Amino acid sequence: MKTPHLEKRMKMDRAALAAFLDAEFAQVAGMFAIDDLRPMGVTVRLLHDERHLRPGGTVSGPAMFALADVSIYLAVLSMIGPRALSVTTNCAIDFMRKPAAGVDLICEARLLKLGRQLAVGDCLIYSDGLEAPVARASLTYAIPPDPPADPATAR
Amino acid sequence: MKTPHLEKRMKMDRAALAAFLDAEFAQVAGMFAIDDLRPMGVTVRLLHDERHLRPGGTVSGPAMFALADVSIYLAVLSMIGPRALSVTTNCAIDFMRKPAAGVDLICEARLLKLGRQLAVGDCLIYSDGLEAPVARASLTYAIPPDPPADPATAR
Amino acid sequence: MKTPHLEKRMKMDRAALAAFLDAEFAQVAGMFAIDDLRPMGVTVRLLHDERHLRPGGTVSGPAMFALADVSIYLAVLSMIGPRALSVTTNCAIDFMRKPAAGVDLICEARLLKLGRQLAVGDCLIYSDGLEAPVARASLTYAIPPDPPADPATAR
Amino acid sequence: MKTPHLEKRMKMDRAALAAFLDAEFAQVAGMFAIDDLRPMGVTVRLLHDERHLRPGGTVSGPAMFALADVSIYLAVLSMIGPRALSVTTNCAIDFMRKPAAGVDLICEARLLKLGRQLAVGDCLIYSDGLEAPVARASLTYAIPPDPPADPATAR
Numbered sequence: 001m002k003t004p005h006l007e008k009r010m011k012m013d014r015a016a017l018a019a020f021l022d023a024e025f026a027q028v029a030g031m032f033a034i035d036d037l038r039p040m041g042v043t044v045r046l047l048h049d050e051r052h053l054r055p056g057g058t059v060s061g062p063a064m065f066a067l068a069d070v071s072i073y074l075a076v077l078s079m080i081g082p083r084a085l086s087v088t089t090n091c092a093i094d095f096m097r098k099p100a101a102g103v104d105l106i107c108e109a110r111l112l113k114l115g116r117q118l119a120v121g122d123c124l125i126y127s128d129g130l131e132a133p134v135a136r137a138s139l140t141y142a143i144p145p146d147p148p149a150d151p152a153t154a155r
Numbered sequence: 156m157k158t159p160h161l162e163k164r165m166k167m168d169r170a171a172l173a174a175f176l177d178a179e180f181a182q183v184a185g186m187f188a189i190d191d192l193r194p195m196g197v198t199v200r201l202l203h204d205e206r207h208l209r210p211g212g213t214v215s216g217p218a219m220f221a222l223a224d225v226s227i228y229l230a231v232l233s234m235i236g237p238r239a240l241s242v243t244t245n246c247a248i249d250f251m252r253k254p255a256a257g258v259d260l261i262c263e264a265r266l267l268k269l270g271r272q273l274a275v276g277d278c279l280i281y282s283d284g285l286e287a288p289v290a291r292a293s294l295t296y297a298i299p300p301d302p303p304a305d306p307a308t309a310r
Numbered sequence: 311m312k313t314p315h316l317e318k319r320m321k322m323d324r325a326a327l328a329a330f331l332d333a334e335f336a337q338v339a340g341m342f343a344i345d346d347l348r349p350m351g352v353t354v355r356l357l358h359d360e361r362h363l364r365p366g367g368t369v370s371g372p373a374m375f376a377l378a379d380v381s382i383y384l385a386v387l388s389m390i391g392p393r394a395l396s397v398t399t400n401c402a403i404d405f406m407r408k409p410a411a412g413v414d415l416i417c418e419a420r421l422l423k424l425g426r427q428l429a430v431g432d433c434l435i436y437s438d439g440l441e442a443p444v445a446r447a448s449l450t451y452a453i454p455p456d457p458p459a460d461p462a463t464a465r
Numbered sequence: 466m467k468t469p470h471l472e473k474r475m476k477m478d479r480a481a482l483a484a485f486l487d488a489e490f491a492q493v494a495g496m497f498a499i500d501d502l503r504p505m506g507v508t509v510r511l512l513h514d515e516r517h518l519r520p521g522g523t524v525s526g527p528a529m530f531a532l533a534d535v536s537i538y539l540a541v542l543s544m545i546g547p548r549a550l551s552v553t554t555n556c557a558i559d560f561m562r563k564p565a566a567g568v569d570l571i572c573e574a575r576l577l578k579l580g581r582q583l584a585v586g587d588c589l590i591y592s593d594g595l596e597a598p599v600a601r602a603s604l605t606y607a608i609p610p611d612p613p614a615d616p617a618t619a620r
Contacts, residue, residue, distance in 0.1 A: 027205075028215075050182075060183075061224050061243050066217035088216050089428065090400050090450060092247040092557030094585050094603060096578040112589070112598055113561040117427060118399065118452070120559050122587070122601060124577070133577055136587060136603060138559060140400060140450075142428070244583065245555050245605060247402030249430050249448060251423040267434070267443055268406040272582060273554065273607070275404050277432070277446060279422070288422055291432060293404060293446060295555060295605075297583070337515075338525075360492075370493075371534050371553050376527035398526050402557040 010039055011081035017042075017074050020082050025070075031063075032070055035106065037078055040114070044071040045128075046105040059099045064125055068093060068137035071109035072121040076141050079114055085144045089118075093137040100127035105134070117143055165194055166236035172197075172229050175237050180225075186218075187225055190261065192233055195269070199226040200283075201260040214254045219280055223248060223292035226264035227276040231296050234269055240299045244273075248292040255282035260289070272298055320349055321391035327352075327384050330392050335380075341373075342380055345416065347388055350424070354381040355438075356415040369409045374435055378403060378447035381419035382431040386451050389424055395454045399428075403447040410437035415444070427453055475504055476546035482507075482539050485547050490535075496528075497535055500571065502543055505579070509536040510593075511570040524564045529590055533558060533602035536574035537586040541606050544579055550609045554583075558602040565592035570599070582608055 012020070014037045022029045036043035046059065046067040069088055076086055099105060106126045113120040122138040167175070169192045177184045191198035201214065201222040224243055231241055254260060261281045268275040273295055280290040322330070324347045332339045346353035356369065356377040379398055386396055409415060416436045423430040428450055435445040477485070479502045487494045501508035511524065511532040534553055541551055564570060571591045578585040587603040 060221075061246075062217050062221035065220040065246075066215075069216050087253075088250055090247075090249050091216075091220075092245075092402050092603060094245050094577075094605065095243055096585050098242075112559075112601055120561050120601070122603075136577055136585070138557060138587075138601060138603060140559065247448060247557050249422075249450065251430050267404075267446055275406050275446070291422055291430070291448060293402060293448060295404065370531075371556070372527050372531035375530040375556075376525075379526050397563075398560055400557075400559050401526075401530075402555075404555050405553055408552075 012078045040111040042075045044107045067107045068123045071107045072139045076119045089142045090140040095135050097134045099134045104128040167233045195266040197230045199262045219290050222262045223278045226262045227294045231274045244297045245295040250290050252289045254289045259283040322388045350421040352385045354417045374445050377417045378433045381417045382449045386429045399452045400450040405445050407444045409444045414438040477543045505576040507540045509572045532572045533588045536572045537604045541584045554607045555605040560600050562599045564599045569593040
């Protein structure tokens with residue numbers, strides 16, 4: 001896989017992303033942990049929790065969708081800075097294997113395009129400790145127009 | 156839109172589907188209500204609930220995904236009978252408009268194919284009372300092999 | 311299915327769309343015929359042609375993709391006027407049944423969203439004369455910014 | 466990106482795949498060249514050809530779809546042996562950048578799942594010589610039941 005050419009600089013680090021998530025998405029923030037952050041990519045962990053389970057003890061599809069969605073969102077924010085209004089416009093997700101019971105899920109997300117209006121990324125989701133991915137997803141985010149040059153909102 | 160040709164008979168009615176949902180998916184059953192059931196189609200309501208909200212008071216993407224997912228699942232079960240092991244293999248979803256604040260979401264789901272191994276359906280999701288859809292989704296379900304001819308499990 | 315609320319007026323009729331296709335997409339224009347045009351919707355026919363066939367005599371996946379793509383493109387153009395630069399950004403397609411041999415394919419396309427920057431539509435594709443759809447597709451188009459107010463290009 | 470764990474052995478090499486393509490898909494075989502083949506992965510080249518072009522001289526969406534489709538198909542065949550009846554059931558594709566004019570397209574494809582009934586793979590497509598991908602795609606193939614144990618067809 002070729003490495004995307006990067007000229008852009010990152011605008012938020014791991015601590016800033018985690019704080020943003022806590023502040024803006026309080027209802028879901030406890031579900032996720034950011035394991036790693038890099039230019040155009042992030043690794044996010046869905047913490048094992050009974051609430052995400054389906055019959056048989058495996059993580060539900062909606063919880064995996066949420067993991068993919070938040071991962072690409074965080075990858076976008078890390079590059080463009082905090083803008084709560086970025087919205088997912090599209091997601092295609094393939095559920096390939098049953099997640100292992102009782103473990104976290106790990107999402108490896110990367111941005112493939114970061115344009116002015118649209119960002120596109122994809123993810124592979126793994127059961128922690130296992131090699132074969134349980135799901136893959138690709139997502140598109142619409143990026144709102146640049147905010148006014150106000151340091152309070154635009155950093 | 157042409158009407159799919161139907162020879163198959165429905166295997167579960169609305170009450171049976173609701174009971175199945177309560178029994179097998181207790182953690183999410185309270186989120187949904189079945190408004191209407193018909194051959195190869197179902198209308199499912201996502202009940203307004205603070206837990207599904209995102210900043211700005213609108214329903215989150217994962218909650219809409221869950222609504223689409225459960226709707227096609229219920230449509231499949233109504234035609235093939237209760238088999239908890241049917242699994243979503245693929246979903247493509249487009250988020251088109253911001254849902255209205257403070258109202259239920261309504262999902263109109265239909266099956267386009269009901270094969271022996273795969274079922275394909277699509278959905279339009281509306282804010283209750285509004286005409287423009289907020290999201291569309293298409294989903295594929297893998298149908299497990301026929302269960303043994305045991306009335307207790309195969310009904 | 312609810313009818314989308316329409317305020318916009320159509321900008322091109324069937325003859326104008328056909329002429330645009332001939333002029334701008336000469337290499338594929340002979341493949342398609344416009345059967346019907348309506349607000350936010352179009353019916354397009356993929357004319358039977360040996361070049362689109364796969365082993366077994368059925369229409370190939372890429373030809374069905376092309377049919378869905380051109381149908382949504384024509385539906386968008388009919389509403390916004392001729393802008394050759396509108397581009398497909400995303401497509402999700404499900405191939406559900408083998409097309410019948412030796413017949414045209416019919417694509418029923420509708421727009422679900424027509425925003426300033428993005429249009430979203432979906433399609434059902436049928437073998438001419440058969441009731442069960444052979445494929446479904448959803449597509450997103452990015453709409454370029456308004457052209458300058460020049461009657462020659464903006465009509 | 467983790468490397469998928471592989472136990473399966475490859476059933477066709479590059480020459481066998483190319484011969485299969487020529488024999489079974491004569492109408493499109495001249496469009497493609499196999500640059501590289503590896504376990505669970507293949508690199509396929511779409512040869513520059515005026516017939517695939519759109520206004521502006523760039524490769525059309527359907528041609529990119531065809532490239533992704535044939536790439537995953539070849540990756541599947543390399544692992545399971547020649548079975549012309551494997552069929553694409555689903556594709557999600559994102560068109561991210563305009564391809565460069567006048568050059569081949571290169572598709573890097575990998576299989577993420579190779580089950581008994583379904584195979585799932587994804588692709589990144591590049592303009593030859595450029596680093597940023599022009600498109601990404603994910604595809605699902607339905608694999609027909611094992612053929613009878615006849616060396617002539619099952620190799």
